[in-house]
Amino acid sequence: xxxxxxxxxxxPAAPPSPDVxxxxxRGRLLNRLDVKYSPYLYIAPFFLIFGxxxxxxxxxTAWMSLHDWDMIGEHSFIGFDNYTRLFSDEYFWNALVNxxxxxxxxxxxxxLLALFLANLLNRTFLRAKTFFxxxxxxxxxxxxxxxxxxxxxLFQREFGLFNWLLSFVGVDPVDWDGxxxxxxxxxxxxxxxxxxxxxxxxxxxGMQAIPKDxxxxxxxxxAGPWRQFWQITLPMLKxxxxxxxxxxxxxxxxxxxxxxxxxxxxxxGGNQREFQTLAMYMYEMxxxxxxxxxxxxxxxxxxxMIIVVVSLFNFLLVRRTAK
Amino acid sequence: MISASQRLWRTSPLxxxxxVLAALLSIYPFYYMxxxxxxxxDNINDVPPPLTPGGxxxxxxxxxxxxxxxxxxxxxxxxxxxxxxxxxxxxxTGSLAGFAFAKLKFRGSNALLLAIIxxxxxxxxxxxxxxxxxxxxxxxxxxxxxxxxxFLVSAFGVFMxxxxxxxxxxxxxxxxxxxxxxSTFRIYWSIxxxxxxxxxxxxxxxxxxxxxxxxxxxxAILSPENPxxxxxxxxxxxxxxxxxxxxxxxxxxxxxxxxxVFLVFGRQIIGGxxxxxxxx
Numbered sequence: 001x002x003x004x005x006x007x008x009x010x011x012p013a014a015p016p017s018p019d020v021x022x023x024x025x026r027g028r029l030l031n032r033l034d035v036k037y038s039p040y041l042y043i044a045p046f047f048l049i050f051g052x053x054x055x056x057x058x059x060x061t062a063w064m065s066l067h068d069w070d071m072i073g074e075h076s077f078i079g080f081d082n083y084t085r086l087f088s089d090e091y092f093w094n095a096l097v098n099x100x101x102x103x104x105x106x107x108x109x110x111x112l113l114a115l116f117l118a119n120l121l122n123r124t125f126l127r128a129k130t131f132f133x134x135x136x137x138x139x140x141x142x143x144x145x146x147x148x149x150x151x152x153x154l155f156q157r158e159f160g161l162f163n164w165l166l167s168f169v170g171v172d173p174v175d176w177d178g179x180x181x182x183x184x185x186x187x188x189x190x191x192x193x194x195x196x197x198x199x200x201x202x203x204x205x206g207m208q209a210i211p212k213d214x215x216x217x218x219x220x221x222x223a224g225p226w227r228q229f230w231q232i233t234l235p236m237l238k239x240x241x242x243x244x245x246x247x248x249x250x251x252x253x254x255x256x257x258x259x260x261x262x263x264x265x266x267x268x269g270g271n272q273r274e275f276q277t278l279a280m281y282m283y284e285m286x287x288x289x290x291x292x293x294x295x296x297x298x299x300x301x302x303x304x305m306i307i308v309v310v311s312l313f314n315f316l317l318v319r320r321t322a323k
Numbered sequence: 324m325i326s327a328s329q330r331l332w333r334t335s336p337l338x339x340x341x342x343v344l345a346a347l348l349s350i351y352p353f354y355y356m357x358x359x360x361x362x363x364x365d366n367i368n369d370v371p372p373p374l375t376p377g378g379x380x381x382x383x384x385x386x387x388x389x390x391x392x393x394x395x396x397x398x399x400x401x402x403x404x405x406x407x408x409x410x411x412x413x414x415x416t417g418s419l420a421g422f423a424f425a426k427l428k429f430r431g432s433n434a435l436l437l438a439i440i441x442x443x444x445x446x447x448x449x450x451x452x453x454x455x456x457x458x459x460x461x462x463x464x465x466x467x468x469x470x471x472x473x474f475l476v477s478a479f480g481v482f483m484x485x486x487x488x489x490x491x492x493x494x495x496x497x498x499x500x501x502x503x504x505x506s507t508f509r510i511y512w513s514i515x516x517x518x519x520x521x522x523x524x525x526x527x528x529x530x531x532x533x534x535x536x537x538x539x540x541x542x543a544i545l546s547p548e549n550p551x552x553x554x555x556x557x558x559x560x561x562x563x564x565x566x567x568x569x570x571x572x573x574x575x576x577x578x579x580x581x582x583x584v585f586l587v588f589g590r591q592i593i594g595g596x597x598x599x600x601x602x603x
Binding site: 031034035036037038039040042043045046047049050053054055056057058060061064071116117120121123124125126127130131132133134135136137138139141142143144145146147149150151152153154158159160161164193197198201202204205208250253254256257261264265279282283286287293296297300301303304307 | 334338341342345346348349350352353355356359367368369371372416419420422423424427428429432435439442444445446447448449450451452453454455456457459472473475476478481506507508511532535536538539543553554556557558560561567570571574577578581582585586589590592593596597598
């Protein structure tokens, strides 16, 4: 309809020849098509590739989780059996406890430290700003694999630096990968080292967006630095803090590489599954054991549901406490 | 006279002390990596542990190269190929889509943009098991296609480029291009892309580092004979856990390029991360 209306409109100057006018008309048509439809071409690569390799596998995970699915052979529909099986699976609960233990040991100290460092970096007359920012962020640049290898040696029983340092305060060498609490500590240390700087920068960015005159007004009202931190910085930082907490939750619930490499590639995480995480359990069930792929898929969805619930819980918690 | 806020935010020596301490703790493991990587094997089990670099780095790295089981050079080559291709693609597709969302009018653009933002919240591990099966079906197991193709686009990239394009490029500039008779793609290529260069640079750096460092998926889908660098490092550290000098020399070689990139472009990378944080 609209196309024919355009072409029927008489052009202001008479065309020199029918041939040129046809070419011009075709040019205008192409131009209209270009303006109207080419944007879809530009966004198509994202939707195409994400659809095939992102969205489809995710939906397929849900479908698989309702089956007794063997990656190489048969699969039969079993409804929610895989999910009910989770409740009585002691290895699943073990992985759940481990994941939450390491999540708490890494997220809480990390965010407190990041808050503290960001507050220091937010000083007006700080010299060597860029240097400090870069130094604190540089651990995030290294691969998890490298971090796990280096810290694996630092936490070695016989010759590791941490045990050597502990010997000065009279503590016997710790068998870091032999117990739950010690392996959790070692793995959380790697996570903290790698992510504190990143969170510091995000929080710092949030702090710098707070208008300075709020502080001046508070100063005039006689509020000290501590009070200003509690009553201005923290409440104003709430959106950024929620963002950081949710990112940490997503990361923490998916912890995989650090514990895997800390245990020299053992997917069960220590001899007695002392540090097997949910993501490792999913990998064990879904990829190492191909015949339990359906059950592995159920574990994957369980992780997703846990992330949603924990994120929501943290969101509400942060929103309440920072009021 | 100094103002109230200036007095409040002055930096005391204690501030510097805490920051220097934090900086040292951040940098120490790198230093330690270089210490072990440059010590001979007999040295590293000494008590007290060695605290300064030695002169055996060449020796140790030589052992890495001689180690056929590690496939270190192959891993290095694979990582360079995969990271370059992914980076180029993420920047191009991201800027193209970001431009479309920021500057072009089309039906459903808001809903589609929202869909992209939502996908940023979905953990990628969710699709791991079926994706692994899909790769078998496609015949891509243990090939570079498996670790490249799924990552050619990035929701974060689209979103970041859209944010930047909507601020950095004026509508008049695009109108001017149209009046001159340029096609939309021509406008993207000769006007928009050059204007997006700063953001494209940061996106490229972040993507390159992320791809270079990714572990879980390459570990799942590649064999030890055809690894990426990180996968090669992990197998090296399992198999030769007593030869830490060798493992650390390899780890250092795999890490140093990124640290150099970071030292050169750190300001932009940090700026990009902090800016992204405020906007989201």
